[in-house]
Amino acid sequence: MFSLSFIASTISSKLNPVLHPDFIFNRTRTGKRFHQLCNYVHEFADDIIEARRNILETDHEETEYEYTDFLDIVLMAQDENGVGLTDKEIRAEVDTFLFAGHDTTSSAISWAIYTLGQYPEIQEQIYGEVMQVVGTKNVEPDHLSKLKYMLFFIKEVMRMYSIVPVIGRSLKEPLTIDGVTLPAGALIEINIHTMNHNPAVWSDHEDFRPDRFSESEPERDPFSFIPFSAGTRNCIGQNFALNELKVVLSRLVQAFRIELDTSHEVVPQPKLVMRPKNGIKVFLRSR
Ligand code: HEM
Structure with missing residues (x-):
């Protein structure tokens, strides 16, 4: 369903300057397939998040659920003002881990x-x-x-x-390696x-x-x-x-x-x- 060779071909299409503007890329066959596959992955991650949210909202005593793992931490994380991560941010973390x-x-x-x-x-x-x-x-x-x-x-x-x-x-x-300086x-x-x-x-x-x-x-x-x-x-x-x-x-x-x-x-x-x-x-x- 989702292959890295497809990502690679997408990346090489993106290296083509003509395809740089999204309004062109999104109309190409590769662009359409890219978005179709992204949606598939996002739905997959959303399902995982949704299932875990439901478990967290249930009384732990009543579930088989024993450990606090990475997804729990991301779901429960809050900054000093009590604000948690948005759904999109949580999904980005899940996507990273999955891939x-x-x-x-x-x-x-x-x-x-x-x-x-x-x-x-x-x-x-x-x-x-x-x-x-x-x-x-x-x-x-x-x-x-x-x-x-x-x-x-x-x-x-x-x-x-x-x-x-x-x-x-x-x-x-800037970084200097063996006398050669690369700029910031x-x-x-x-x-x-x-x-x-x-x-x-x-x-x-x-x-x-x-x-x-x-x-x-x-x-x-x-x-x-x-x-x-x-x-x-x-x-x-x-x-x-x-x-x-x-x-x-x-x-x-x-x-x-x-x-x-x-x-x-x-x-x-x-x-x-x-x-x-x-x-x-x-x-x-x-x-
Ligand atoms: C043989 C297996 C694996 C190899 C060779 C590998 C290799 C790497 C490498 C080279 C990076 C750094 C990328 C960079 O510096 O730009 C990385 C990052 C990462 N890996 Fe692995 N990895 C493996 C398995 C896993 C597994 C099983 C997980 C999670 C369960 C995982 C989660 C991550 C995450 C979340 C990052 C991003 C860390 C960050 O950006 O702060 N990796 N991995």
């Missing part, structure tokens, strides 16, 4: 599955760790920090297939994918080696690997995403051995997130 948390994680899971298929010996090491830490049962919160090799593996997946390949910033003040107001792009394949930082950067991230490796500048960005606007969902990946991959290798479909060529394509151009095909064999 920041969905395509990124699904891209990371897809590349992890592909890599497990590519490197059967690494897959066996992951399987061995899962059997040792979790066994054949469900993954419990206590297990997560014990899945150490899996964390190295996930980081190496995110290095190899930079899930968010590029991030952008608008400079509030400049739009800059930080190319995470290039950073992840910088041979000055990563030896044999095309080799897939989860052990790069083990404690025994020489220390690296913490800003040399920023899959979740860094600074005040870094990813809010970082820990959640890593845990989600650990749970999904554990459950997958518990049940299946993953084999690549070698007849299918997988081509990474950096869009808003790193996507496999023609998808990824694997065989799942029951263990």
Whole structure:
């Protein structure tokens, strides 16, 4: 229903100066589709907000509802004058979470599955760790920090297939890097994918080696690997995403051995997130 390639084509249409004025863009096929899809997403977010509002207005004792989460906080937030967020502001927050948390994680899971298929010996090491830490049962919160090799593996997946390949910033003040000064107001792009394949930082950067991230490796500048960005606007969902990946991959290798479909060529394509151009095909064999 809603694809990032569509957003990308919308963005490239918007790069066409003729389509800059909304009254022209809105009349094009892409413009109409853009608004149709935006409405779909907004209705989806509105339904989530509406359902939660109803729960919050009901007596908590009478519901199954246990935790205060992000949406509750946004719904209940008030400034010093007791004024809360408008419906539009709440929806903007929900939209951000939905999209920041969905395509990124699904891209990371897809590349992890592909890599497990590519490197059967690494897959066996992951399987061995899962059997040792979790066994054949469900993954419990206590297990997560014990899945150490899996964390190295996930980081190496995110290095190899930079899930968010590029991030952008608008400079509030001039910035000097290596003697070159960029003026305030400049739009800059930080190319995470290039950073992840910088041979000055990563030896044999095309080799897939989860052990790069083990404690025994020489220390690296913490800003040399920023899959979740860094600074005040870094990813809010970082820990959640890593845990989600650990749970999904554990459950997958518990049940299946993953084999690549070698007849299918997988081509990474950096869009808003790193996507496999023609998808990824694997065989799942029951263990
Ligand atoms: C593998 C999964 C993920 C990756 C690689 C990832 C990556 C990133 C990156 C690079 C940014 C910063 C963008 C920038 O600096 O311009 C970001 C921001 C953000 N992420 Fe994630 N993310 C992931 C999963 C999640 C999840 C699961 C959630 C929520 C449940 C989430 C919520 C957010 C939010 C709300 C922001 C915006 C923060 C802000 O602007 O202050 N992300 N993410």
